[in-house]
Amino acid sequence: MGWAIALHGGAGDIPVSLAAERRKPREAALRHCLKVGVNALKAQKSPLDVVELVVRELENNPHYNAGRGSVLTREGTIEMEASIMDGNTKRCGAVSGLTTVVNPISLARLVMEKTPHIYLAFDGAERFAREQGIETVDSSHFITQENIERLKQAKEANRVQIDYTPPIQKDEKKETPTANGDSQLGTVGCVAVDSHGNLASATSTGGLVNKMVGRIGDTPIIGAGTYANNLCAVSATGKGEAIMRGTVARDVAALMEFKGLSLKEAAAYVVEECVPRGNVGLVAVSAKGEVTMAYNTTGMFRACATEDGHSEIAIWPSVQN
């Protein structure tokens, strides 16, 4: 039994032909965030601190759909949400509808620690952010050109995009087009366990491209996008509506508890049986220091490491040898 950590930057129909200039910065970010997390675990930081730290890094990275780099609502605005959960105590915090908070995951943590509530949203959450003195900036800080493009395409196609597909370059070929041409990415998250079996999970997102203003997805919903108890910690990504009705994060833990499945079996079962194909991915760690990363999409930006030296950074299914 040792520490373990896993993080994701979104599951979806990531084309294997993804251009290098799009793939490399994301891989580099995964590598960097994994390192941040591993170093923190080695320095004996609590898993709760570790997952917050890693998700903050992902939020700050403009290539992922969280914090800076968040996708845009149909009005071209930013509405971010996040949640965090501590496995030991099952204390949790969640936020939605943030427009100026640089690190939504940190505000979620403050809700957990500084209020008698679990979940604050929109104006009330923004007001709380100011009371707490957490870093806020003008909303334009979060908006990237890529996302302006994505919104434009989504509007042209009149669809809500579950992802942030690379804005289509004329010469880019997509090898695996889905029925509606979207690749499905979105949301970042991190789960961690220390050598004492303490678990934590954190998830953060800008939501769906072209979503209705006020739309809340699975990310801030405890049991859907985020869950941690004394058995495991789970963070999910994909189509929010599907993850919500599938209570994905909770179900992984429930299968372990009630059916005695292992972490890997439970995660595989949930992504294969509980949510339609092409809709979900998740990362999870167990109290025993195991790690699993499962998805039913073409790929998932992900990384993991365990104390015994294993580490992995990947986008598509790993080749088994």
Next chain:
Amino acid sequence: MGGWAIAVHGGAGVDPNLPPHRQEEAKKLLTRCLNLGISALRSNHSAIDVVEQVVSELETDPLFNSGRGSALAANGTVEMEASIMDGNGRRCGAVSGLTTVKNPVSLARLVMDKSPHSYLAFSGAEDFARQQGVELVENEYFITEENVGMLKLAKEANTIVFDYRIPAVGSDTCSAVAESRFQMNGLPISVYAPETVGCVVVDSQGRCAAATSTGGLMNKMNGRIGDSPLIGAGTYACNLCGVSCTGEGEAIIRGTLAREVAAVMEYKGLGLQEAVDFVIKERLDEGFAGLIAVSNKGDVACGFNTTGMFRGCATEDGFMEVNIWE
């Protein structure tokens, strides 16, 4: 068994000294709503239609904490939330932060049926309501004198009031408060009690549905979301059962209470009552809550670890019961 079944609730956690006339009032309302549901079920309405209709009726009545009669947020306004789930297909809809929508549960249904999403909140939800042409009213419509009084008390005590119960007499109740041993969310039950509403139904086709609606905690921070609109926490329905919870929101959320009942049935093979008992006993830690549930087999069950829960249930074979205490 088999056949339809229905249960309604008006909150878990009741002051043991609740005056008899208040108890009667509550039982009358529960009976009326139950009969509304029974009538609809006998006319072969689907479970999803019935839960919406019944919760809508509870919202319209000012007695419990939903729709009109909702608890007040810190700034004296009403912010309502609700969710609804159709076990047949597990589609769901939820809303939060509503201030002008007369029937939150109906808007939640529209989110489920008429939007590409499952959960809309605050101004986005209000915009959607306008587009859908649902009945809108001024925020004052929802505010009752009783609740204005309760908010004042809560602020004086500078604590969150769980839901509300008007003290029979000011100073007498203060001493009663001091003597009351049962507390929820750190407050004595004689003054503060939760009264979220909900309904669960299994129709004659074995389809389950659930819906929950609330104004939330008295004196809550504006923007605070509780368990009622959260799928898996306050509300859940699948092909096996329908569940609606009430009580300490924070405890219900971390216990993912509604989903839990279904999960133990699904993954452990427990029957409905066993599942309900298990969840109430094992999943609440120091929290206080109650829930109602129906199964696709036509069973109905309720469970609570609070002093009392306003509830009523009925099954097709003629069984009917409205109760407050154990």
